[in-house]
Amino acid sequence: MTDRIAGRASGPSLRQRRQRAAFWFLAPMLFALFCVAAWPLGRTIWFSLTNTTLSNLYGGEWIGFDNYLSMRTLSSGKVVWRGTLVDPAWWNAVWNTIRFSFVSVFFETCLGLIVALVLNAEFKGRAFVRAAILIPWAIPTIVSAKMWAWMLNDQFGILNDIGMSLGLLSQKVAWTASPDTAMTAVLLVDIWKTTPFMALLILAGLQMVPRDIYEAAKIDGINPVKVFFKVTLPLIKPALMVAVIFRMLDALRIFDLVYVLTPNSAATKTMSVISRENMIDFDKFAYGAAQSTLLFAIIAVFVSLYIWLGRVDLSGEGSK
């Protein structure tokens, strides 16, 4: 009896009770994320250290880092290196991915900035333009890959037709099939599809800039170009940094567009594509797992560097 009364008086404070409730509210979400993210990631890394095959997932044996790199000395004294890290196909994929990421994000940022500046101006039909640029974003990637594959078709594609009639092309180009142009095709479609996203993020940053800054600059007679580089750009830099990192992460893991637009082309094969190919199609499950682990590591290093160097506040906690 006394216990109960005492318990009530000195029971958990409101703050403690709220924290306990918070824990139970978070638990299901954390458990779900553990099941779909942490556990599979750990298993992938574990698989990469074994010789597991697709047909026998539990029959793998521990082979250490052999999937990554191994050295064997033949009886003749010759040293043979094996593993992903000496696989030219892998390095080709790494190079493709990096080239794709930097070029696409560069163009998307520049074009996104232009579109955002246009949308930030007041003019008739702005709502219409904003709706129009949402269309590429709303179209599923696979559908846009197919749409563009048709437009880029070597025989009947409309882009070859336009190019020929404007005199830009002297002959029809097999955009997606030819190794010289396959990457350009992938870049073109990706830039078309994701520039709207970039533009909207930058626009959100631009709308934070107070209008009277422009008014003041106008009265002082400062060149608009100078205003842009000296005033607007520094002010929207935080928004720009966040937009660039999200796009970059997305670009580094690109899979679907490349897989559908340019199937089996060595000129565009990215890290994600080559990992899945090894894992599922070539029955080199553990080898593919090693490659996807490397991709994960590359992305992790990249994000940490970017956040550290750019001092990007992603959580929004700092501003509170």
Added chain:
Amino acid sequence: MTRHKLLKDIGFYALVVVIVVFSVFPFYYAIVTSFTSGTALFQVNYWPETLDLSNYKAVLSSKNFLYSIANSLIIATATVAFSLLLGVTASYALARVRFRGRGLLLMTILAVSMFPQIAVLAGLFELVRFLGIFNTHWAMILSYTIFTLPFTVWVLTTFMRDLPVEIEEAAIVDGATPWVIITQVFLPLLWPAMVTTGLLAFIGAWNEFLFALTFTSTESMRTVPVAIGLLSGASAQEIPWGPIMAASVIVTVPLIILVLIFQRKIVAGLTAGGVKG
């Protein structure tokens, strides 16, 4: 001066026209193509010249394509419902309760949303096989959680953080438990944010390709992107462009309509979440 301004206006509107045409033309051209068939397909038409519905008939009479639409609808709806259910309670805890490690937890959740999906593919494949859900809807519902859940939590948290403290204080003074606070106080206020995140998560699940490609093996279990991506003709050389474009238009038009209706909400959600759908 006026002449200078006129030139500037012309330049500006020319830029606007270029942006609009570049954005809209590919989809317009897909629609034009979807209404042509046979040899008409092999002449480049800039304007719709025929209104041939045979591609649509071909696509809609294919059982597997109808199945894949149903699959995508079921999977996307279930994924969204699941993510919102877990997301609302979790984001209440993250937005309104102060506890140690909250910032770190938020960063971890954000990090998960940036995971390269390929990095979990091997582990998820094993999990899907282990649970015996390979080639079922559950495989996709489970795996899509990896990108819809962090995103939902993230956007709902930023939204809830901006709600005033007073609304909650009154409820606390009245002795309401956190559960009552969520369901009675916050839920009614959260509807706009939930519509936005739900819609974005739906689009994300509807468009996903890698997991759907890997975790299905029969044609009738495919989702829409996989069905369209792997749609092929009698031979490898003979790609059925007409039906592909018709299928593309069928699955894209509802999305575009949704996006245009909710465009303000979507833009707000995108800029809060900073995540590509």
